[in-house]
Amino acid sequence: MKCSFCGLTIEKGTGKIFVRKSGKILNFCSTKCEKNLLKLKRKPRVIKWTNQHRKEVKK
Numbered sequence: 001m002k003c004s005f006c007g008l009t010i011e012k013g014t015g016k017i018f019v020r021k022s023g024k025i026l027n028f029c030s031t032k033c034e035k036n037l038l039k040l041k042r043k044p045r046v047i048k049w050t051n052q053h054r055k056e057v058k059k
């Protein structure tokens, strides 16, 4: 299971699961990621510390 925001692997028993009204399930490794995505509505690609951002840079 990976964090929906930063892309890091979440260990079993840790992290948070959030279900959107649309039925889409989001996994978060920390409240930091949850806040960034749900409250601040940031995109992982523009946040430096996410795996998704690092992938984009490599390309």
Ligand SMILES: [Zn+2]
Pocket: 003, 004, 005, 006, 007, 008, 028, 029, 030, 033
């Ligand atoms: Zn995360």
